[in-house]
Amino acid sequence: MKCIGEKSEDKIKEAARRVFLKKGFDGTTSRDIAREADMNIALTNYYFRSKEKLFLEIFRDVLEMYFNSTIEILNKKIDIKTKISEMIDNDYNMMKAEPDLVIFIMNEIHKEPDRLFPEMALFKKIQSTYFINQLKEGVADGTLRDISLENLLPLMKCAIEFIFLAKPIHKRLFDMDDAGFDIYAETQKEHIKAMICNYLVIG
Amino acid sequence: MKCIGEKSEDKIKEAARRVFLKKGFDGTTSRDIAREADMNIALTNYYFRSKEKLFLEIFRDVLEMYFNSTIEILNKKIDIKTKISEMIDNDYNMMKAEPDLVIFIMNEIHKEPDRLFPEMALFKKIQSTYFINQLKEGVADGTLRDISLENLLPLMKCAIEFIFLAKPIHKRLFDMDDAGFDIYAETQKEHIKAMICNYLVIG
DNA sequence: AAATAATTTAAACAACCGTTTAAAACTATA
DNA sequence: TATAGTTTTAAACGGTTGTTTAAATTATTT
Numbered sequence: 001m002k003c004i005g006e007k008s009e010d011k012i013k014e015a016a017r018r019v020f021l022k023k024g025f026d027g028t029t030s031r032d033i034a035r036e037a038d039m040n041i042a043l044t045n046y047y048f049r050s051k052e053k054l055f056l057e058i059f060r061d062v063l064e065m066y067f068n069s070t071i072e073i074l075n076k077k078i079d080i081k082t083k084i085s086e087m088i089d090n091d092y093n094m095m096k097a098e099p100d101l102v103i104f105i106m107n108e109i110h111k112e113p114d115r116l117f118p119e120m121a122l123f124k125k126i127q128s129t130y131f132i133n134q135l136k137e138g139v140a141d142g143t144l145r146d147i148s149l150e151n152l153l154p155l156m157k158c159a160i161e162f163i164f165l166a167k168p169i170h171k172r173l174f175d176m177d178d179a180g181f182d183i184y185a186e187t188q189k190e191h192i193k194a195m196i197c198n199y200l201v202i203g
Numbered sequence: 204m205k206c207i208g209e210k211s212e213d214k215i216k217e218a219a220r221r222v223f224l225k226k227g228f229d230g231t232t233s234r235d236i237a238r239e240a241d242m243n244i245a246l247t248n249y250y251f252r253s254k255e256k257l258f259l260e261i262f263r264d265v266l267e268m269y270f271n272s273t274i275e276i277l278n279k280k281i282d283i284k285t286k287i288s289e290m291i292d293n294d295y296n297m298m299k300a301e302p303d304l305v306i307f308i309m310n311e312i313h314k315e316p317d318r319l320f321p322e323m324a325l326f327k328k329i330q331s332t333y334f335i336n337q338l339k340e341g342v343a344d345g346t347l348r349d350i351s352l353e354n355l356l357p358l359m360k361c362a363i364e365f366i367f368l369a370k371p372i373h374k375r376l377f378d379m380d381d382a383g384f385d386i387y388a389e390t391q392k393e394h395i396k397a398m399i400c401n402y403l404v405i406g
Numbered sequence: 407a408a409a410t411a412a413t414t415t416a417a418a419c420a421a422c423c424g425t426t427t428a429a430a431a432c433t434a435t436a
Numbered sequence: 437t438a439t440a441g442t443t444t445t446a447a448a449c450g451g452t453t454g455t456t457t458a459a460a461t462t463a464t465t466t
Binding site: 187 | 225226227229230303306308309310312313314316320326329330350351352353354357358360361362364365366368369371372373375376377387390391394395397398399401402
């Protein structure tokens with residue numbers, strides 16, 4: 001077997017991931033992928049049978065990557081304020097490292113909700129993290145405001161992800177370049193941390 | 204002139220708007236639009252010259268619609284707590300009436316930020332609303348927390364828009380049907396109102 | 407080294423894309 | 437009612453799409 005450099009299959013998958021994330025499924029052609037991977041166009045189908053199959057494989061990976069770090073943090077045995085701060089930092093770092101990831105997920109699911117969801121396992125995991133107990137206990141003993149996971153989790157995610165989702169709009173709206181946006185995003189991060197803790201933790 | 208029913212030009216534009224919002228520019232074919240409008244395929248180019256020109260016209264309308272109601276509310280002469288509540292209600296109603304609108308805007312801009320922005324006029328309008336004065340005054344006399352419009356405005360928008368943007372995910376994640384989601388969204392709306400006012404208004 | 411298997415290639419496939427054409431059908435004016 | 441102008445039509449255009457083919461090349465096994 002040829003072992004110089006990556007295996008062709010992986011090269012194609014990584015190239016396809018980049019192109020799909022940037023242009024979406026509909027905006028990506030087989031030839032785009034082949035060009036990005038610097039490989040012959042027939043190899044996509046040789047290794048993955050079809051553009052659709054390749055896409056589904058990548059989408060599953062991307063969705064798992066999106067949720068896994070969140071689940072990990074939710075399960076940490078740390079106090080709730082620290083956990084919220086870590087969650088938001090984690091989201092912030094993810095959006096900086098993979099700015100196309102969330103808009104890609106949301107848009108592809110929006111266009112065709114049914115075909116894209118994997119087995120329930122991933123979702124069950126979120127429903128049963130240690131964070132849920134922490135929240136329930138805090139609400140029971142009166143140290144935390146009465147709020148469900150369903151409502152709290154999106155509050156943690158939305159503020160950071162939203163400004164990155166609408167990054168071009170915010171840059172234009174508030175006259176910022178990329179450096180200015182970075183500073184802006186950091187400020188936003190601290191606001192949302194303070195705001196949520198303020199609201200959630202009583203006393 | 205034939206005056207029974209709508210004019211063909213309007214019929215095509217409205218059909219195109221529906222299809223574009225649902226499937227995006229890349230996912231929409233000229234034949235999709237013709238079929239949705241129940242018209243011959245050549246008429247799209249007869250009235251709008253090209254798919255691209257038709258799209259740009261629609262995109263401009265949609266972007267304006269998105270911002271105009273926000274600007275209107277920001278300019279109202281009402282107290283800041285009421286204004287925040289109205290802003291969030293307005294967003295909520297818009298997301299219910301036009302669930303495809305925001306993800307459409309964000310995704311199209313994400314794919315090609317440069318070509319899609321109209322003249323600066325719309326953006327200048329947001330920069331100079333009455334809300335800005337309200338905020339600055341409140342910060343100056345110590346009744347409001349020190350926060351910029353750039354940071355506050357997205358906080359108002361993100362919570363509601365985000366859960367609708369990720370509606371299929373949230374439905375799946377928390378095991379809700381459409382009725383369940385509606386209740387959930389209403390709860391979220393009240394949380395975000397309380398949370399922002401709590402954070403912003405001192406004392 | 408010969409034979410077998412795996413990989414890569416250029417070329418082609420039918421189907422579909424956005425767009426154009428030229429004739430038909432329609433409306434308005436004289 | 438004849439004529440000019442507008443709107444609609446079916447059919448076709450060249451180009452691109454995802455996918456397949458069969459031959460060429462490379463790697464592995466005998």
